[in-house]
Amino acid sequence: MPNLAPVHAGLLRETVPGERRVVLTPEDVGSLLTRLTISFERGCGTAAGYEDEAYIAAGAQPANRETIARDCNLLVSIRKPLDVRGFAGSPTLIFLGSPLDASEPVTRSLLLDLARLEGIADAGSMDVATRQATICGYAAVLEGARKLGIGHPMLVMDGSQARPVKMAALGAGAAAMQAIATAKRLGALTYLFGFTDDERERAELLGAKFVTMDPALRHSRAFTGDALIAASRKQLAGQLREMQLIVSSTGSAAGTAPILIDDASLPLLTTGTVIIDLEAAAGGNCAMTKPDEIVARNGIRILGTTTLASIDAQQSSRLFSEGVRRLLERVTTPDGRLRIDGRDLLTRHLIGERFVGESAAS
Template structure:
């Protein structure tokens, strides 16, 4: 009671726990609420763990697929490279693009935020453009939920794109909301047998309609992976980055080893969930 807690959780999904923390007068901070500002980057747990997830997703796909990633010229003839499609070009998506490119795949990517086109192309991938016709970027640079009509057009557009892909990595997320469906069951039905989907958003509902958290699903020869907690599968570097994030945050909110609460500071104001027996974020 009366202690401080720094953790990674979504207050909206943990209302009962948040109420209990407030009742015990715990000063609780959630690093999931960090503002997207330069000063907060060393503390950004979501980005550091997304880096791990994006990298590992490609490795899982490479193991699951029945083909090579790079083009190979052999005595038996030339083998064409794998075609990888990455949906969502945030931290996880960009790392997936970079990793797939390192393995020699031909990579394309899609994101509703046109601003990420330059980042995608700088990694050697093709950016797939669709006319959105509305503001698709929210505060902090995150993608925002699209209108129903635009989302219908997005689904039709992506259904055509996944037909040609050998591997699809999905990473799209909307903070505080269910992950958007990007690949419908019908779209999966149009994919080639032997194709692989790795849904990194499965823990928040999934980008693929058929994805199941913690389970591999085979639908008409298309393998859909729903991996959970991928950072735990690379514990050395995931823990190293997490420790640095936590250390940076603690150095920011303490002076001489004591917590200093200052709600004029944007980082503290946005991350503090409970204080002095009250719930500040829910």
């Protein structure tokens, strides 16, 4: 696609309930102003500890949402804006996509979804999805400890004896590995339920016990077919009986998370068990999960929070902002024009297939 006019970026205030992060910090705004004009919506960083005065001092221009929607040709936010059709023209949008996003409206806007960079080699700090997942894994264990009524170390008092909590991770991504590392440091006995030798190696490096699932079910990220899902549930139901804390983060390429703990499995868990379902936005790994709610069944509590990364909003925002800054430096020229190169592999991942041919021809 042809290069656009000089970029005027708009920094939006988040509107999703519970979302306290901000997409760019004043420090990174200051770095970008050598090549871009940036306006910010008043109050965009307040919940993350960044006041309007800091953005003004960095050189950004305060504006209301209506002015940003009218004047800016590039919009950045943590979550995808809910009111895309309210923006003038066809602005480029940079955001971290979520299964909770509304269906994409008919628009000529260029959508740069940061979720598409997750796990991509050479993305570095631009892979904000992996960085935020790591934060969620850490926060999940701390939240689980609070719900269990324990602190540091993760011990449960049983009469006159103190015994460590047993924590299980379902999944093998950044969130699961960080959850294991955090729980281990807090004194828990940690377990990873997985399929591959690579997962075993990573779990054991963190000091977790690796529980091998049926070798016939080795495609842990595929979960295709009712028989495969049912077999996984049956095996897990028996293995999870002794766990007090379960952090679940098993996704699917199809977008909808596989149900690993169903209605029949739940009563088999120990009373008092806490499940932190990090796939709540994608439907959940537990059949009872509801986004941003706590569901209690048979003495089991299932947390479906989708804003765990906002618990430490300042640190999360700093890491997010670094990735967005580096991305903007990659897709803009030194004189501040948008440069989308469809021949660049990382850019192809970022924009998807919709604009690749057009941008490569520019």
